Amino acid sequence: MKKLTAFILVFILVVPIIPFLSPIGLGTTTIWYVSPAGNDKNAGDIQHPFQTLQKAIQASNNGDTIYLREGNYNTISSRQYGILIDRSGTPNSWYTISGYPGERAVLNGKGYILSPNYALLRIGTANTGQSYIRITNLIIENSTRDGIRAAQLGTRTSHHLRIDNVTINNCAYRGFMFWSTNPNKAWCHNITVENCIINNTQTSLSMGEGVTFFGCKDVSFHHNTLTNCPKIMLDLANNTKNCDIHHNTFITTKGSGIKLDASQSTKVSAWDENIRIYNNLFLGTYTAIKIGVEKKGGCKNISFYNNIINTKSSYPGVKLEGVKDYSSQLLENILITHNTIQVTGAGSPLQIELPPTKLRNIFITNNIFQGAGSAAWQVRSSVSNSSDSCFYFSHNMYHHATRPANTAWVNGKYRFESSAILASPEFVNSNLADFHLNVTSPALDAANPGYSVRTDYDGRSRPQHTLPDIGAYEYAFTSENEDENQNQKEKKNENETMPFKPPVITDIHITTHYQEIHKNLNISWNIIDNGYQITDTWITIISPDSTAQNYTLTTDSYLNQTYTQTGTYFFTLGVRDEHNNTDISTVYSFEITPRLTTAFVVGFIALDNQINDSLVSVHAKFLVYIQNEPFRIKIISSNEKILLQTQYVGILGPRMMIGLFNAAIL
Numbered sequence: 001m002k003k004l005t006a007f008i009l010v011f012i013l014v015v016p017i018i019p020f021l022s023p024i025g026l027g028t029t030t031i032w033y034v035s036p037a038g039n040d041k042n043a044g045d046i047q048h049p050f051q052t053l054q055k056a057i058q059a060s061n062n063g064d065t066i067y068l069r070e071g072n073y074n075t076i077s078s079r080q081y082g083i084l085i086d087r088s089g090t091p092n093s094w095y096t097i098s099g100y101p102g103e104r105a106v107l108n109g110k111g112y113i114l115s116p117n118y119a120l121l122r123i124g125t126a127n128t129g130q131s132y133i134r135i136t137n138l139i140i141e142n143s144t145r146d147g148i149r150a151a152q153l154g155t156r157t158s159h160h161l162r163i164d165n166v167t168i169n170n171c172a173y174r175g176f177m178f179w180s181t182n183p184n185k186a187w188c189h190n191i192t193v194e195n196c197i198i199n200n201t202q203t204s205l206s207m208g209e210g211v212t213f214f215g216c217k218d219v220s221f222h223h224n225t226l227t228n229c230p231k232i233m234l235d236l237a238n239n240t241k242n243c244d245i246h247h248n249t250f251i252t253t254k255g256s257g258i259k260l261d262a263s264q265s266t267k268v269s270a271w272d273e274n275i276r277i278y279n280n281l282f283l284g285t286y287t288a289i290k291i292g293v294e295k296k297g298g299c300k301n302i303s304f305y306n307n308i309i310n311t312k313s314s315y316p317g318v319k320l321e322g323v324k325d326y327s328s329q330l331l332e333n334i335l336i337t338h339n340t341i342q343v344t345g346a347g348s349p350l351q352i353e354l355p356p357t358k359l360r361n362i363f364i365t366n367n368i369f370q371g372a373g374s375a376a377w378q379v380r381s382s383v384s385n386s387s388d389s390c391f392y393f394s395h396n397m398y399h400h401a402t403r404p405a406n407t408a409w410v411n412g413k414y415r416f417e418s419s420a421i422l423a424s425p426e427f428v429n430s431n432l433a434d435f436h437l438n439v440t441s442p443a444l445d446a447a448n449p450g451y452s453v454r455t456d457y458d459g460r461s462r463p464q465h466t467l468p469d470i471g472a473y474e475y476a477f478t479s480e481n482e483d484e485n486q487n488q489k490e491k492k493n494e495n496e497t498m499p500f501k502p503p504v505i506t507d508i509h510i511t512t513h514y515q516e517i518h519k520n521l522n523i524s525w526n527i528i529d530n531g532y533q534i535t536d537t538w539i540t541i542i543s544p545d546s547t548a549q550n551y552t553l554t555t556d557s558y559l560n561q562t563y564t565q566t567g568t569y570f571f572t573l574g575v576r577d578e579h580n581n582t583d584i585s586t587v588y589s590f591e592i593t594p595r596l597t598t599a600f601v602v603g604f605i606a607l608d609n610q611i612n613d614s615l616v617s618v619h620a621k622f623l624v625y626i627q628n629e630p631f632r633i634k635i636i637s638s639n640e641k642i643l644l645q646t647q648y649v650g651i652l653g654p655r656m657m658i659g660l661f662n663a664a665i666l
């Protein structure tokens with residue numbers, strides 16, 4: 001099965017839209033160029049580039065910019081430092097190392113054994129902090145230690161660091177490491193990591209994380225995608241303070257998403273403080289977030305809101321954890337609100353592993369806790385009581401797909417706050433990780449406004465309608481969907497009293513919701529005739545220019561054709577039987593895109609394998625990172641014996657999509 005999975009991972013695809021950055025406005029600073037085809041004896045201008053990045057750094061002054069032209073850079077300057085950045089910028093002129101706009105520059109560490117605690121790209125030596133440094137538009141791979149590391153041992157700090165649009169792939173230790181040995185003396189601070197992909201870290205060392213902030217202050221970590229790290233994808237440790245962690249995607253198929261572990265010492269207390277974690281997406285098979293203490297100290301003022309957790313896991317979704325051997329631990333002022341947490345498997349959506357003596361002011365409000373599979377509880381603690389004064393539970397929704405909602409505490413089961421709602425949240429399509437609420441959901445207008453936040457996962461202002469909704473999404477009522485809701489209810493009532501049941505159109509399926517212009521797009525459906533002869537089936541398609549086309553169909557249950565306009569098409573399907581009973585579907589849509597744009601698969605969320613006598617098939621849910629929009633998906637196999645068929649496609653957010661496909665060895 002591994003073999004097949006590997007083939008599928010081979011996919012895809014290319015053709016970025018090329019941005020153009022102009023050097024205009026850099027003032028008196030110099031732009032240097034590096035190319036694998038260059039020479040370090042050159043002048044370093046665009047016509048005569050250097051060959052190595054280290055040479056360009058040596059030639060440059062503080063505040064300069066270095067562009068790496070397209071290609072593979074498989075050199076380092078020393079085993080200790082890899083490539084050392086020993087320059088800085090200023091607030092008005094950041095020292096910048098960038099892939100040339102629109103080009104793909106790869107720093108490749110293959111073949112070099114780096115010293116422990118170093119990196120392929122190192123910012124500052126042990127005693128010289130660097131500042132106002134931007135690293136952008138690069139791919140960094142095959143480091144035998146960290147990918148990028150900023151650290152100091154003394155009192156000089158590295159600060160004002162910005163890493164954006166960098167892809168980390170295959171690093172033995174960490175992707176990024178920001179480290180202050182003694183943060184009470186010197187902080188690594190004002191750090192931004194944005195729009196990066198951190199894939200395949202901790203590949204050969206037992207220690208490490210995807211990204212580590214150790215003793216850092218003023219951190220902004222957003223719009224990143226993290227996947228394939230065996231332990232922790234994002235670690236905030238040892239007095240890390242003032243962080244905003246938002247709009248990231250964590251694919252937790254190998255290890256946990258985020259860990260707040262405060263301290264590294266049994267003697268000196270350390271505190272992770274003032275950390276906001278919001279609008280993140282967690283998909284996979286391990287715990288999304290652990291808020292806890294490894295040794296001495298704890299976490300204070302932590303807000304976790306508007307996050308979506310969808311794990312198929314024997315581990316909890318959210319965990320408050322500690323270590324029993326150390327008594328001076330505390331989690332204080334923890335707000336967990338407006339999250340949608342669905343765990344299918346043996347794990348509970350929320351698990352509390354600390355006794356009340358180590359907890360203070362824990363607010364758990366407005367969350368959807370949904371379980372499915374063998375997990376019996378939505379909230380579980382074997383050391384605390386639901387009545388402990390450290391807890392404030394309010395307006396959470398508890399639901400299990402096949403069992404009654406339940407919690408497990410020391411003081412018993414079935415302990416819910418009086419404002420709890422025990423009902424299905426009625427997600428739009430949780431199979432495709434679409435946790436928007438249906439118009440009939442009991443979560444609508446049911447949250448506690450006192451513990452609400454002003455926008456939802458989509459950025460929509462909250463509340464809509466009368467009150468905030470429970471969970472990460474706020475339902476956008478319009479007069480139309482209120483009417484539609486009413487119509488559906490009336491139709492339902494009519495159906496119950498009708499002498500003839502109408503035919504029903506089901507399983508409407510579009511091969512892909514995104515298709516290139518002039519290429520075939522297939523729409524298929526099923527009709528349940530309820531015993532009467534079907535006389536008409538039709539499909540009405542509205543083109544992007546608002547013209548409508550009707551197709552009358554006879555026996556076929558599909559329409560496979562090309563489209564000549566780019567943009568959004570809408571369609572409805574209709575069916576009528578011999579008694580004139582009809583059914584008309586709701587409106588569906590698909591996009592016709594002008595051309596293929598960039599995307600690639602960043603991880604698998606779940607695999608359900610099926611092996612028959614001569615057929616092996618994979619039913620996989622995969623996650624694709626979209627670099628440009630509009631987009632479509634194409635699955636390319638390197639082995640002609642593998643048949644790949646895209647089944648469904650859904651959108652998770654502006655840059656992520658999720659899909660299911662089948663693969664089989666023929």
Ligand SMILES: [Ca+2]
Nearest residue numbers: 445464467469
């Ligand atoms: Ca509302």
